[in-house]
Amino acid sequence: MVKWKAAAAFCCVMLMISSPSGASPAAGAKERKYYETRGEIVWEVPTEKKVIALTFDDGPSRKDTPEILKLLAEYDAKATFFIIGKHAERYPDIVRQEVEAGHELANHTFSHPFFNNRSSLDAMKKEIEQTEETITRITGQKPALFRPPGGYYSDRLIDAAKTFHYQVVLWSWNQDTEDWKRPGVHKIVNKVLRNAKNGDIILFHDFVAGQSQTVPALKQILPELKERGFRFVTVSELIGYDQVPHVNQ
Structure with missing residues (x-):
């Protein structure tokens, strides 16, 4: 069994914009069930298979992403990286490393704005399109998934994502690690370990201001989940295990 080690907790502010805790509906948005039953937003996947999806937001970063890639390779884990376009432009070599290692790349906007009720449809589309063009130019592959910064969702956001044929993906409500706050490795x-269940989508970040605690946490999380029999898959692979039919309207 993995020994959990306590670490001192620090306060931190994201270099760009701090993420709020948990996915949040923008003003006027419908309840989660509405979007989930229509298959318009994925929070997690109901399955009897012992599979779980690790996701990393806001990268790539020069320091943390390569370390994360090494750990994932060690445990034969595939993950989904939700890429910020401006960071991809800065570190295209790391983006290509992610693809070469068999991980999935997804769209997380170009500059990480929060899409609240004041955000225009055109502004959303521009952020999505810029990142799509950047990732496609670097890798030759068009992403299939989109995650809005901060988890803000609305009908307008869904419309913007559909314009580019994206599946919107958030994360399991019990699996927001809030690692961007650097709350302590423990x-x-x-x-993650107390809440892990089949079909979870776990939220991490591979870009964190200051000394990231994500890497040391993964050194404990990955071997323990593997010992429990979990297999680490990309979000697109996880969606393939979905056992609940949706009504698309």
Whole structure:
């Protein structure tokens, strides 16, 4: 069994914009069930298979992403990286490394704005399109998934994503590690291991201001979940295990 080690907790502010805790509906948005039953937003996947999806937001970063890639390779884990376009432009070599290692790349906007009720449809589309063009230019592959910064969702956001044929993906509500806050390695590890279940989508970040606690947390999380029999798959692979039919309207 993995020994959980406590670490000092630090306060931190994202270099770009701090993420709020948990996915949030923008003003006027419908309840989660509405979008989930229509297959318009995925939070997690109901399955009897022992599979789980690790996701990393806001990268790539020069420091943390390569370390994460090494750990994932060690545990034969595939993950989904939700890429910020401006960071991809800065580190195209790391983006290509992610693809070469068999991971999935997804769209997380170009500059990480929060899409609240004041955001225009055109502004959303521009952010999505810029990142799509950047990732496609670097890798030759068009992403299939989109995650809005901060998890803000609305009908307008869904319309913007549909314009580019994206599936909107958030994360399991019990698996927001809040690692961007640097709450302490123990808290990150505890959040994941206490709540892990089949079909979870776990939220991490591979870009964190200051000294990231994500990498040391993963060193405890990955071997423990593997010992429990979990297999680490990309989000697109996980969606393929969905056992609940949706009504698309």
